[in-house]
Amino acid sequence: xxxxxxxxxxxxxxxxxxxxxxxxxxxxxxxxxxxxxxxxxxxxxxxxxxxxxxxxxxxxxxxxxxxxxxxxxxxxxxxxxxxxxxxxxxxxxxxxxxxxxxxxxxxxxxxxxxxxxxxxxxxxxxxxxxxxxxxxxxxxxxxxxxxxxxxxxxxxxxxxxxxxxxxxxxxxxxxxxxxxxxxxxxxxxxxxxxxxxxxxxxxxxxxxxxxxxxxxxxxxxxxxxxxxxxxxxxxxxxxxxxxxxxxxxxxxxxxxxxxxxxxxxxxxxxxxxxxxxxxxxxxxxxxxxxxxxxxxxxxxxxxxxxxxxxxxxxxxxxxxxxxxxxxxxxxxxxxxxxxxxxxxxxxxxxxxxxxxxxxxxxxxxxxxxxxxxxxxxxxxxxxxxxxxxxxxxxxxxxxxxxxxxxxxxxxxxxxxxxxxxxxxxxxxxxxxxxxxxxxxxxxx
Ligand code: HEC
Ligand code: HEC
Numbered sequence: 001x002x003x004x005x006x007x008x009x010x011x012x013x014x015x016x017x018x019x020x021x022x023x024x025x026x027x028x029x030x031x032x033x034x035x036x037x038x039x040x041x042x043x044x045x046x047x048x049x050x051x052x053x054x055x056x057x058x059x060x061x062x063x064x065x066x067x068x069x070x071x072x073x074x075x076x077x078x079x080x081x082x083x084x085x086x087x088x089x090x091x092x093x094x095x096x097x098x099x100x101x102x103x104x105x106x107x108x109x110x111x112x113x114x115x116x117x118x119x120x121x122x123x124x125x126x127x128x129x130x131x132x133x134x135x136x137x138x139x140x141x142x143x144x145x146x147x148x149x150x151x152x153x154x155x156x157x158x159x160x161x162x163x164x165x166x167x168x169x170x171x172x173x174x175x176x177x178x179x180x181x182x183x184x185x186x187x188x189x190x191x192x193x194x195x196x197x198x199x200x201x202x203x204x205x206x207x208x209x210x211x212x213x214x215x216x217x218x219x220x221x222x223x224x225x226x227x228x229x230x231x232x233x234x235x236x237x238x239x240x241x242x243x244x245x246x247x248x249x250x251x252x253x254x255x256x257x258x259x260x261x262x263x264x265x266x267x268x269x270x271x272x273x274x275x276x277x278x279x280x281x282x283x284x285x286x287x288x289x290x291x292x293x294x295x296x297x298x299x300x301x302x303x304x305x306x307x308x309x310x311x312x313x314x315x316x317x318x319x320x321x322x323x324x325x326x327x328x329x330x331x332x333x334x335x336x337x338x339x340x341x342x343x344x345x346x347x348x349x350x351x352x353x354x355x356x357x358x359x360x361x362x363x364x365x366x367x368x369x370x371x372x373x374x375x376x377x378x379x380x381x382x383x384x385x386x387x388x389x390x391x392x393x394x395x396x397x398x399x400x401x402x403x404x405x406x407x408x409x410x411x412x413x414x415x416x417x418x419x420x421x422x423x424x425x426x427x428x429x430x431x432x433x434x435x436x437x438x439x440x441x442x443x444x
Contacts, residue, residue, distance in 0.1 A: 058194035063217025071181040074103045074172030089331035090116035097342025107169040110295045112342035118328045124155040144282040150324045150340040153311035157215030179206035230422040239424045240433035248414025259391040277329040284322035284386040289378035290341040321383040333416045355401040
């Protein structure tokens with residue numbers, strides 16, 4: 001079992017990664033180099049800790065302004081926050097499978113908007129992941145793991161931010177347009193203060209500073225990894241889970257039932273850091289084709305995840321086709337669209353897919369006139385060997401599903417405990433149910 005990376009500290013991980021020499025993997029995917037003081041036009045190297053701290057703080061505050069600023073986009077109408085809604089854990093603001101963008105605001109994307117919370121512990125992409133937390137055996141290769149976006153194609157927040165800014169179906173902008181917007185913005189002076197006067201010398205310099213600021217903002221603990229869910233309160237002994245939630249947790253963990261925790265890890269890491277509800281592995285689940293997506297009107301189009309089309313470095317390597325990064329399930333109940341192609345809109349439908357994909361495939365895939373189920377209809381047959389067959393996907397047609405309807409409801413009740421912003425003091429039922437001290441298996 002893979003466990004998530006270590007956090008240096010919950011307080012200002014970006015900063016501590018830059019300052020404290022904390023060499024854990026917390027300085028991973030998006031806490032790396034670019035939060036360090038070597039910013040374009042920044043002051044010379046020998047900075048004191050206080051100066052580094054001040055610089056990160058300035059970048060963070062600028063990043064927040066940029067994140068909410070639609071003037072960076074080609075249409076002038078789309079901000080990062082339009083798709084990554086702060087009220088929805090920085091996930092989609094609505095139930096659309098994919099959002100609209102581009103210069104006319106009518107161009108659909110083809111992937112669901114992921115939450116931007118808890119990305120601080122996503123490791124850099126690797127084809128062969130060896131986890132020191134893996135039951136004492138580091139020789140186990142857990143396969144392709146990590147990286148940002150559904151296909152893991154970039155490792156740093158700054159590189160990632162470039163994608164939506166320049167994508168023709170997202171913000172549809174250019175470095176020149178972004179630079180002009182920043183120069184004309186009310187925060188232009190703050191930009192000079194943070195990066196030095198030369199930041200406006202060239203569009204490329206300004207653009208690089210924009211990307212770094214966005215990355216710094218995405219690492220603000222209070223907004224991006226607050227750990228304030230009911231489940232966190234439960235782990236800390238400050239709340240109890242009711243019967244449905246506790247039963248749901250057990251089903252989530254049980255290898256013979258949901259077996260969800262084998263990928264969406266629910267236990268603390270060995271160093272005691274909180275569970276991330278993902279091992280960040282890239283996995284093929286054989287999610288059905290979302291026929292509502294305009295791009296899927298073309299029968300030849302397939303979103304193959306790590307082997308393309310968005311990602312290009314693994315193109316033509318069959319073993320990477322159809323795999324997508326396991327998302328964290330923290331705040332999943334704030335979403336109304338699920339899986340990389342946004343095919344489902346209710347959590348119980350997602351859980352039902354897991355437990356009935358193989359026992360009742362006709363519920364999820366098209367059935368031909370002859371009554372043949374077109375299973376895995378979004379993945380060409382030559383890649384089917386990649387599709388996961390671990391429990392609960394280890395059954396065959398007609399078998400009993402791993403969870404019944406009542407159990408699916410309980411798993412969903414448990415998933416609802418993963419939403420940030422829970423306050424035990426405001427929940428009169430917070431002390432009703434089962435506390436962490438009373439369970440052995442729920443957590444350790
Ligand atoms: C039109 C909607 C849209 C806008 C606007 C948008 N994004 Fe995204 N964002 C997405 C989608 C869709 C993905 C998944 C992309 C993929 O997998 O290829 C994504 C992925 C991401 C990720 C990676 C998340 C993960 O789970 O690895 C980050 C970080 C991110 N966006 C930040 C930003 C920033 C910063 C901006 C503004 C500069 C922005 N986004 C603007 C739709 C949007
Ligand atoms: C073998 C690893 C694996 C197992 C086991 C697993 N998941 Fe997942 N989960 C994934 C991957 C990979 C995705 C993304 C798949 C995609 O979009 O193509 C995902 C996506 C999800 C999503 C959608 C999240 C989002 O933001 O769209 C939910 C909800 C979810 N899983 C819940 C569960 C539950 C509940 C179980 C147990 C019944 C479970 N998972 C078991 C790997 C796994």
